[in-house]
Amino acid sequence: MSTTTHPALLLDGVERTHGTGPTAVHALRGVSLAVEPGELVAVMGPSGSGKSTLLNVAGALDAPTGGRVLIDGQELSALGRKQLDRLRRRTMGFVFQDLNLIPSLTALENVSLPLELDGVALRTARAAARAALDKVRIPELADRFPEQLSGGQQQRAAIARALVGDRSLVLADEPTGALDSTTGEAVLRTLRQQCDDGAAGLLVTHESRHAAWADRVIFLRDGVVVDSTGDAATPESLLDRVV
């Protein structure tokens, strides 16, 4: 986990426009947001408000057309493709509604895979994967294949995969979408615990009871943050510590 004092994720006046001229779609319009290590921030908003674009930009899956995105103090626009890929592999983890676990691999192998692809020695990767499964409280399921796991267990494995190794930022897009409410709550509890242990989390959800597990909830409408719960520090004040 990060030992620095800057935010795990900082969006500063981020814009994302698709197309140009009169038909341009402004998906994000000047969004500023900071997520500290140990903090879980939820993003809510109606369909088309820019939630998924925000997550994609935060996860370096999409580039902003204006403003700055800093992850662990590093400005993404200053990184080359290889550096960006490395940052994405080593610092960030993604949890999506569709679990994307590979059916032919066990839970342990699924969790270990990102590290193995990153060149980590097999023994080290598997040990880290076991530790990650332990953290999400399913160590006994390490040798099971996804089809042998319940939906909630699969999603816990997906969270373990998102956090395996030293990755310190989890980006989750409707991670409980396909689960019943009790199982969904257990998954949120797991995500919450990872943040309590020091990870930073950004959670996109339309379920208020799931967003309620966050430290802070921001509301997005038409690409603009229209309101927020809590008293988070402003990006301006945080920027002073970063640059």
Next chain:
Amino acid sequence: MSIKHSLLALLHEGPMYGAQLRGEFEARTGGTWPLNVGQVYTTLSRLERDGLVAGAGAPDDEGRIAYELTDAGRAELDAWWSVPVGREQTPRNELAIKLALAVTLPGVDVQQIVQTQRTATMTHLRDLTRLKRTADGEDLAWELVLESLVFADEAEIRWLDHVEARIARLDPSQAKASRTAHVASAGSAGVREAVTRR
């Protein structure tokens, strides 16, 4: 809230005096609906007058009188368990009233009212969830009360989303027109009045 029936339910466990009843009630509901001891004694007096409770022996050293259920009190309690909580007295919902007025008056920023409320309710829901995180599963009564409040907040936020979506679809002239229509067809508003105006 039925203080009367709550006290009868607590006395089902055995004789108790007022302060004990108050403490038990608040412990089991997590202090969500605080009672003052005056309310408890006033209610006990009425229950005694109606023959549903009776003094259980002489006052203790501190002059406190314990009460116990009578047979009539036990029957009243059994009846309370067996019938659903009434819906005929729909409580006034200030938020619904506020938005109903807001959508029919010119110059009111309904979207802002909705968002302000949503943020406040979301903050409350988050705080409830924090409380829930501290629950260890050993106090079922308190957790059920907490979850009831969670569901209520969640329902309110869903309704606010619905209001916002309805307003987004609305033709600007429609709000006023719909108000006029309700006034003009008072006869057809009978069911609505029966539900909301008792």
